[in-house]
C-alpha cells in the first residue's frame with residue numbers, strides 16, 4: 001500500500017498531510033527516515049510517524065456527540081463559524097459526522113470513521129426513525145398534529161407518516177416529540193411551519209435506538225458495542 005494511504009488509513013491524517021509529514025522527514029520506515037512519497041509499504045515494514053509506530057489496520061471509532069446550537073455540521077465553514085470538529089478535537093482518528101443537524105439545532109449526532117456505516121445510515125432507504133423534541137410557538141391543535149402524522153407538503157415534497165406526541169402545553173409554547181424517518185433539509189422546521197407553528201427550539205434526542213440520554217451539550221461518548229452492532233444491523 002502506498003505510504004500516504006497507509007498513514008491516512010491508520011487514522012493519523014489526510015493523504016496530503018501525510019505527504020507533507022514525509023517531506024518534512026517525520027516518517028520512518030524500519031527505523032530510517034524516508035522522503036519517498038510513493039513508497040510501497042510491505043506487511044513486514046515498521047512505519048513510524050512523529051516517533052510513534054502506526055498501523056494501517058485502522059481502529060474504527062463510533063461516537064455520540066451532543067451538538068450545541070451554534071456549531072455547523074461539517075469539517076469547515078467559509079464563514080468561519082464553529083464546527084462540530086472542534087468538539088471532538090482530542091479524538092486522534094479522522095472522524096466525521098453521519099448526516100447533519102442545522103446550525104441552530106442541538107442534540108444527537110453520530111460521528112465515526114466508518115465510511116460504509118455512515119453511507120448506509122445516511123441512505124434514505126434505511127429510514128431509521130429520528131426523534132426530535134421541538135418547542136413550537138402557540139398551541140399544536142389535535143387537527144394540526146393529525147396533519148403532521150399523516151404527511152404535510154413542505155414545498156414540493158409530501159412527508160411520510162410521522163409519530164407525534166404533545167409532551168407539554170405551556171402558556172405560549174408547546175413541547176412536542178416528533179419521530180420522522182426522512183431527512184430533508186430543515187424538515188422538522190418546515191413541517192411545523194406547514195401547519196402554522198414556528199419551531200423555537202429543536203433538539204434531536206434519538207437516532208433509532210441510540211439515545212442522547214444525559215450527555216451534556218458539547219460532550220461526546222463512545223457508543224457501546226451493542227449500539228454499534230445495532231447500527232450495523234439496521
Ligand code: URA
Nearest residue numbers: 102105186187188189
Ligand atoms: N429537521 C430540522 O428542521 N433541522 C434539523 O437540524 C434536523 C431535522
